[in-house]
Amino acid sequence: MPEPAWPPAGCALVTGGSRGIGAAIAAGLAADGWPVAVNYNAGAQAAAEVVAAIEAAGGRAVAVQGDVADRAAVDPVFHYAESELGGPVLALVNNAGITRDNLTPSLSDGEWEAVIDTNLTGAFRFTRRALKGMMRARVGRIVNIASVTGLRANPGQANYGAAKAGLIQFTRTAAVEVARRGVTVNAVAPGFIVTDMTQELIGPDLLAAIPAKRAGTAAEVAACVRFLVSQQASYVTGAVLAVDGGLGA
Numbered sequence: 001m002p003e004p005a006w007p008p009a010g011c012a013l014v015t016g017g018s019r020g021i022g023a024a025i026a027a028g029l030a031a032d033g034w035p036v037a038v039n040y041n042a043g044a045q046a047a048a049e050v051v052a053a054i055e056a057a058g059g060r061a062v063a064v065q066g067d068v069a070d071r072a073a074v075d076p077v078f079h080y081a082e083s084e085l086g087g088p089v090l091a092l093v094n095n096a097g098i099t100r101d102n103l104t105p106s107l108s109d110g111e112w113e114a115v116i117d118t119n120l121t122g123a124f125r126f127t128r129r130a131l132k133g134m135m136r137a138r139v140g141r142i143v144n145i146a147s148v149t150g151l152r153a154n155p156g157q158a159n160y161g162a163a164k165a166g167l168i169q170f171t172r173t174a175a176v177e178v179a180r181r182g183v184t185v186n187a188v189a190p191g192f193i194v195t196d197m198t199q200e201l202i203g204p205d206l207l208a209a210i211p212a213k214r215a216g217t218a219a220e221v222a223a224c225v226r227f228l229v230s231q232q233a234s235y236v237t238g239a240v241l242a243v244d245g246g247l248g249a
């Protein structure tokens with residue numbers, strides 16, 4: 001049987017693609033031949049720099065503003081990405097995420113809601129929207145960026161841990177619902193990765209607790225996402241791939 005063309009005739013959308021892990025994923029998918037929509041919320045300049053770097057490397061990308069926690073942002077983000085890049089979103093990486101850390105007795109409603117709305121509900125709404133085009137095309141790749149904190153407890157992150165654990169079970173459930181349509185849904189669970197999110201957290205005690213004795217890089221997470229988005233990963237679905245130097249093992 002001849003190999004179908006890959007990437008398929010569509011585009012990739014990376015939420016929170018303007019910095020950190022998302023920026024590395026956007027660059028990696030562009031290098032794999034995907035036209036990439038780089039979503040951001042507040043960092044227009046950072047997103048423009050990611051797009052410029054992709055174009056300088058010979059790829060295609062556009063920046064698209066949209067708060068993933070805002071239900072009204074979903075359709076405009078998809079419409080802009082699909083009209084600018086000329087095809088349906090056939091690879092979606094739900095990467096946008098925030099932390100609002102506090103111990104549970106002190107955790108405010110606002111801190112709880114902000115993290116759940118961004119890290120979990122946003123991923124649900126973007127996935128639901130992307131599945132329309134993917135199921136029509138009978139091909140698609142969705143990768144949700146979870147966390148080791150969705151698998152084991154981290155004090156001060158009840159909101160974040162609940163969101164990431166929810167994201168993992170959402171991933172598994174969506175995966176079995178759409179598997180027969182050629183769409184895969186997987187999660188990547190990073191441990192401690194050097195980005196803006198973690199720069200104040202990573203110190204000697206933390207590094208000592210990681211079996212690999214170092215933090216990871218955004219490129220190491222992006223490499224796993226690139227695999228899950230690739231044609232070679234067509235039979236991998238509902239999986240949670242830890243990228244954590246052995247922290248969760």
Ligand SMILES: NC(=O)c1ccc[n+]([C@@H]2O[C@H](COP(=O)([O-])OP(=O)(O)OC[C@H]3O[C@@H](n4cnc5c(N)ncnc54)[C@H](OP(=O)(O)O)[C@@H]3O)[C@@H](O)[C@H]2O)c1
Nearest residue numbers: 016018019020021041042043067068096097147193195197
């Ligand atoms: N770093 C780690 O060690 C680690 C470990 C496990 C999991 N993760 C997960 O990996 C993902 C990326 O983390 P990171 O460390 O790369 O974070 P980061 O450096 O803080 O970057 C976060 C990205 O998300 C975007 N974003 C935040 N809120 C958004 C919203 N409401 N709508 C759209 N975009 C939004 C930001 O864009 P703006 O600047 O425009 O807001 C930025 O591009 C997150 O889901 C995080 O939970 C990270």
